[in-house]
Amino acid sequence: xxxxxxxxxxxxxxxxEKDDVLLALKMxxxxxxxxxxxEIKLLEEEFKKYLGTDYAFSFNSGRxxxxxxxxxxxxxxxxxxxxxxxxxxxVPNPVIWASLKPxxxxxxxDDFNIDPVDLEKxxxxxxxxxxxxxxxxxxxxxxxxxxxxxxxxxILIEDCAHALGARYKGKLVGTFGKAAFFSFSRDKVIxxxxxxxxxxxxxxxxxxxxxxxxxxxxxxxxxxxQQLLHPILMNWLILPTYRIFGKYLLILxxxxxxLSKAVHWRExxxxxxxxxxxxxxxxxxxxALHQFKKLEKFNAHRKEIAALYTERLLNTKYKIxxxxxxxxxxxxxxxxxxxxxxxxxxxxxxxxxxxxDWYTSPVAPEDTRLDAVGYVQGSCPTAEKLSQETLNLPTHxxxxxxxxxxxxxxxxxNFIP
Numbered sequence: 575x576x577x578x579x580x581x582x583x584x585x586x587x588x589x590x591e592k593d594d595v596l597l598a599l600k601m602x603x604x605x606x607x608x609x610x611x612x613e614i615k616l617l618e619e620e621f622k623k624y625l626g627t628d629y630a631f632s633f634n635s636g637r638x639x640x641x642x643x644x645x646x647x648x649x650x651x652x653x654x655x656x657x658x659x660x661x662x663x664x665v666p667n668p669v670i671w672a673s674l675k676p677x678x679x680x681x682x683x684d685d686f687n688i689d690p691v692d693l694e695k696x697x698x699x700x701x702x703x704x705x706x707x708x709x710x711x712x713x714x715x716x717x718x719x720x721x722x723x724x725x726x727x728x729i730l731i732e733d734c735a736h737a738l739g740a741r742y743k744g745k746l747v748g749t750f751g752k753a754a755f756f757s758f759s760r761d762k763v764i765x766x767x768x769x770x771x772x773x774x775x776x777x778x779x780x781x782x783x784x785x786x787x788x789x790x791x792x793x794x795x796x797x798x799x800q801q802l803l804h805p806i807l808m809n810w811l812i813l814p815t816y817r818i819f820g821k822y823l824l825i826l827x828x829x830x831x832x833l834s835k836a837v838h839w840r841e842x843x844x845x846x847x848x849x850x851x852x853x854x855x856x857x858x859x860x861x862a863l864h865q866f867k868k869l870e871k872f873n874a875h876r877k878e879i880a881a882l883y884t885e886r887l888l889n890t891k892y893k894i895x896x897x898x899x900x901x902x903x904x905x906x907x908x909x910x911x912x913x914x915x916x917x918x919x920x921x922x923x924x925x926x927x928x929x930x931d932w933y934t935s936p937v938a939p940e941d942t943r944l945d946a947v948g949y950v951q952g953s954c955p956t957a958e959k960l961s962q963e964t965l966n967l968p969t970h971x972x973x974x975x976x977x978x979x980x981x982x983x984x985x986x987x988n989f990i991p
Contacts, residue, residue, distance in 0.1 A: 579817045582977045584907060584930035584968040585761040585836075586824075587808040589865070589872070591971060594765075597864055598805040601857045608798055608857040617859045618771075620866060625748055627773040629780035631787050632859060636735045636757030638790070638851035639770035640705075641668040643731055643753045646782030649674060649702055656696060656728075657705040658688040659936040659949065659957035663841050664757075665705060665733060666937060666947045671846050676947065677701070678936070680954035684896050686909060686964075687714035689956070693722055703729045708737035708747050710932075710966070711763065711876070711904035712895070716742045716750050723751075731755070738763040739873045741902035748773055753783075758858075760804065760836060761970075763872065763906055764865035766858040767801040768834075786851075793852040800834050802857060807833060817926055837939055844946035868971075873904045876969040879978050880905040883967055886982045907932065907966035910985075915965040921988055927981055930966035 590598075601607065614632055621630040633639040644655070651673045657665055659678040666676040680692040686709035693704065704723055706714050723730040730751030734740075738756050740747045748754035753776065758769030774780050792798075807827065812820040827833040838847040854862070865872075880903070887894055893911040907930055912918060915931075922929045934940040936957040937949050944951065952958070967981055 579815060579820075580813050581816045581926045581928045582968065582973065582980065583813070583816075583928040584966060584970075586813065586928070587760045587765070587767075587805055588968060588970040588972055589761065589763075589765040590805045590809060591868075594861065594864060595805045595809045597861060598802050601860060602799070602802050602806070605795075607860070608795070608855055609792060610856050613856050613859040613863055614854060617854075617863045617866065620863065621771055621773065624866075625746055625773050627749065628775045628777070629773065629783075631772045631780075631783050632854035633770040633772070633787065634793050634852040634854050634858070635664075635759065635768050635850060636733075636755055636770040637664050637668050639755035639757075639772045640665070640731070640733070641671055641851045642772055642783045642786045643755060643774075643779070644668060644672040644674060644703070645786050646779045647703070647729060648782075652700065653702040654698060654700040655703040655705060656693060656701055657733075658707055658709075659954035660686060660709065660933055660960055661707055661936075662933070662938045663837065663844075663942045663947050664735075665707065666949075667841055667844060667846070669705075670844050670947065674703075675700070676949075678949055678954050678957075680956045681709070681960065683911075683956055683960065685712050685714070686710060686960065687712065688719065690715060690718040690722060692954075693719070697722075697726055697728070701726070701728060703731060705731045705733050706751070707733040707735070708740055710909050711737045711740050711906040713737065713740050713742035713747050713902055716747075720750060735762060736906040737904060739869055740904045744902070752776055753779060758862045758865070763904065764862060764869055766854075766862035766865065767804045769854050769858050769862050787853055790851045790853060792855050793849050797834070797849050798855045798857050800832070804833055805861075842939065842942045842946075844943070844948075872971050875971050876905045877903070879969040879973060879975070880908050882975060882978050883908045883910075883982065886979075887985065890986060892985060905969045908969050909964055909966050911960070911963045912965065913963055915963050918985070918988065919965050922981075922984060925984060927984055929968065929981065932966055933961050933964070935961050
């Protein structure tokens with residue numbers, strides 16, 4: 575059947591429902607709305623209200639948002655920014671683009687987040703900023719991280735790209751530091767294909783970010799057009815035919831620049847593509863706003879699927895994180911650990927179960943040149959070990975419980991002892 579040709583997928587635009595795809599199609603036909611500012615302002619207002627912050631500014635990606643924060647802090651060239659390994663190059667790159675130096679801190683095996691002990695060790699007289707990432711929507715140990723930042727006089731930035739709606743001890747992530755940034759890219763909590771947001775309560779920083787936002791302007795019409803095509807082609811053409819030719823269509827469309835890639839080749843070399851940093855076009859703000867209204871539903875679904883995985887995979891050959899971490903988690907993906915993770919992923923892909931490989935390198939994607947993003951091999955042993963042993967299971971809105979069960983059955987039948 576056509577249905578079995580569609581893979582069970584963890585990324586590739588998983589987060590869109592029928593109404594999102596139709597909205598993207600409608601936006602394609604209304605180019606006069608692309609660069610008005612009505613929905614941009616609305617999205618920023620809704621975001622402020624949701625987080626309870628004084629300021630919010632939208633950008634065309636999380637990278638642009640982080641760059642805006644770093645630019646607005648008035649740091650000196652070569653100042654050090656501490657961030658965790660077991661991350662995507664989208665975090666260290668803006669640090670490099672801002673002429674600052676990324677310093678990698680190891681992560682903890684029990685929550686994939688920054689290790690406060692290693693953080694203390696790596697602080698020097700040049701350290702100015704800590705970026706704390708809430709990996710997979712599992713909040714980091716904010717009590718300890720905040721305490722260290724306060725004591726050592728470091729600026730705390732929260733990377734909430736995976737964690738919109740997650741809470742630490744009842745308090746929303748993104749409200750602990752001087753600023754936080756969020757991502758709305760194709761496989762994030764809410765998705766407008768590309769998009770990002772900064773939230774802060776600091777009036778001086780807010781003024782600087784606003785100036786930055788005005789100065790960078792909007793991406794090209796073509797770039798906006800490309801993003802609007804993504805949900806349409808993905809859902810109506812590529813995914814339904816994935817097993818036969820959809821996979822090759824995707825590669826072809828990316829080669830022909832009909833669709834854009836999630837990570838540009840320049841970023842894998844520490845360099846900046848021309849479409850960062852930019853503002854969020856109104857067309858994508860409309861998509862983001864539509865998804866933002868469904869945030870609670872999305873996250874409730876993720877928790878339900880995560881509970882199913884936890885219950886059915888506990889006491890199997892797969893290591894599941896200590897479940898005490900579940901309170902406040904939103905599980906953008908459901909991570910499990912197995913020494914043969916990569917073999918299992920390959921085997922699953924052959925069965926049309928596109929389960930995930932975040933992250934296969936201490937700085938992903940795996941063809942990122944580590945030296946170009948300032949990572950020293952061996953400096954974060956836990957992150958390096960986890961990048962060999964972690965596989966993620968999908969939790970997104972399009973995944974049914976039956977499909978989750980198919981994945982569980984596959985994992986139980988196919989583990990490599």
